[in-house]
Amino acid sequence: MAVAPSTTVIPSEAPASARTNYAPALTLLASLFFMWGFITVINNTLLPHLRAVFDLSYTQTTLIESVWFIAYFVASIPSAKLIERIGYQKSLVTGLLIMAAGSLGMMLAASIPSYGVTLVMLFVIASGITLLQVAANPYVAVVGKPETASSRLNLVQAMNSAGTMLAPMFGAYLILGRSKSGTAEAGAVISQADRLADAHSVILPYGLVAAVLVVLAIVIARFPLPAMGNATSRVAKEERRQHSLWKHRNLVFGVPAIFIYLIAEIGVANLFVNFVSQPQIANLTHEAAGRYLTFLWGGMMIGRFVGSAIMQRVRAETVLAAVSIGAFVVMMVTVFAHGPVAMWSLILVGLFHSIMFPTIFTLGIKGLGPLTEEGSGLLIMAIAGGALVIVQGWLADRFGLQWSFLLTAACELYILFYALWGAKPTEQVEG
Template identity: 85%
Template sequence: MAGPISSGAAPVATHNPGTRYGPALALLASLFFMWGFITVINNTLLPHLRSVFELSYTQTTLIESVWFIAYFVASIPSAKLIERVGYQKSMVTGLLIMAAGALGMTVAASIPSYGVTLVMLFVIASGITLLQVAANPYVAVVGKPETASSRLNLVQAMNSAGTMLAPMFGAYLILGRSKGGTAQGEVVLTQAERLADAQSVVLPYILVAIVLAVLAVVIARFPLPAMGNATQRHNKEERKKYSLWNHRNLVFGIPAIFIYLIAEIGVANLFINFVSQPDIANLTHEQAGNYLSLLWGGMMVGRFAGSAIMQKFDAGHVLAAFSIGAFVVMLVTVFTTGPVAMWSLILVGLFHSIMFPTIFTLGIKGLGPLTEEGSGLLIMAIAGGALVVVQGYLADHYGLQTSFLLTAACELYVLFYALWGSKTSNALPEQQIAE
């Protein structure tokens, strides 16, 4: 099993060779696409809100911190909801929560209000958390157990497709329709201009809300394959005999996910502001948003390529190589200027691509009947993205370019995990959790 789920729900798939899972997986891939798309809209929304509300870098990155705090707050309630109403209804509920938050963003833009914006982004992120907790394990267990990792990597690539397209959408409909987004470099807006710029958020989020509502209706009416639970009671009893903390790969994997998210989100959130600087690329925010698509596109390409590479090479060794590459390009970003610094920051997307799914897979390896609890802890570690506010503080006090040294330090922990922390200890046989 290779997918995040919080403790309290323990799905066990009963694979039926006669069942066709392709249509269901294709539909579920659309969920991964949408939550990747909406998450990365934030990367174009942040520089927009920075100019509208005249925010510091610390206040700007606090917006993303609120987003990732939702992963910590909402993951356990999400698991409880899934246990009560099932996976399919929980996915529908998650989509409707996201749609409500998207409509709330139009209200926040109409006021406009920084506080209401934070609340609505938290609502959207809570809906995404519910989708994460429901959809990831569903993809992992529906189908042949031996191809679980392949399925999860495939739908994660669709998530990257959403992250690649979102910056273009945001650059055109948010930044391209605002005074702050089309101005060269930093600009101080008048009160009237800030009110006008705030309105540019309304149309994009109305469109997003409509798509989410339609997708919720489709999911509700689609005959998703059932997940077996005949052995669920046996698994709960079996898990009581073991301790999660005897597994080194999980113990070090939880902070690996936490720290990796600081790196990924910090790069994405500050990319537009960084490359817009006169000594880097001297672009408008709208133009920089289009380049951000290349960073996320690199993540999509890297996941497809990494999936193929790991069929021939050890996953830990591949993770080590990618973390070294990420460390090198971040140093180039910090200590150079001009197009070299911009393209090195874009390139880090390629090296970040395999990190989350590979750390996750290595983290649950050998957990046997403890897989569900371990997965729950790993998904809660996504809350590490909330600490991007630390990079915002560094950017305010030591300079935006210097703040990327934090990202470089994060890559070194991933390297440590790949070479040593991911080695399994006290591995349990996987057949104890699935029949």
């Protein structure tokens, strides 16, 4: 099989002294989790904005997000090779600068304006985020006690959720709140001149994002990040050949679990504004709906803090099964209810989605030993599942936006299957 990307893995528990030395590094990594969460969720307010500016169908709108997540698949292997070549710290700086370049490109796309250039620049930003993700997620998951890996990654991912919670307010105020389409009542006709003016509202927010990314890159470049030494070296090829990834059920079913979960999470977030702004749901302007999106991501942040604490005492598989059932129930309410009930049920799914990604990730690499590196890479590449949000866009165009959330409900059932059976390791390999 092809070697999947990931280069910063510690297969076994680090000694207490080493864990203490990693504390500053983990704190700094938390800021990266915050930033890539923030930038990713700006898309949730950007998509309804671009839909109005370019007069897009739901399929064309969700194609924007599909391009974003295709970057995870395309950029993962090059990211791994880059980390091997220039090292962990320089790769983090490079990833941030790539993201900053893409943000500057978004300013260009807004100035033209151009749907095509927008797609390219969002791909560039997502490629930079991929470079950060390839290293950061497995690093946090395996530093420390294996039995608390899910708790640890959920805790750091809570900073990612803090970024996702603040981003909708940022986007609602600086993008939707400063555009004609964002403040207009549902069904209002927007002139071509207004569309052109609306496109320019993207320039300021992405300029601010680019500046923050450059500053953060400078900070990380100057930070005395501890050298990981031999603990993070790639395991010898000869040793890896003695084992097979396909014998590990928790990984084999974990890769599609990440893929399918991303379809659910991204579909909910990206169609939230359009859904709740409908007359039969909450009849809000896009700007007002964007503010309610904060509650969705805020629920994910709270859920990760709470989930981190719960998983200190309760098995991760049990917690994952419980939240998948909760997510399925609220999604069915969203499909069949109307008015505020449908809106708040969709908001509530964020609480149940909160611990899914980090928990599936840590369960997926459990017991892989020297294969942890390849297994982590496959799980990172599975984030590309978010690209299939275009399927929900097609369903929304064909059957209606509300009915399209049946796809999300089906995704929750697979996560339940994984928690109850697929996550059980079939073979343990010593690290």
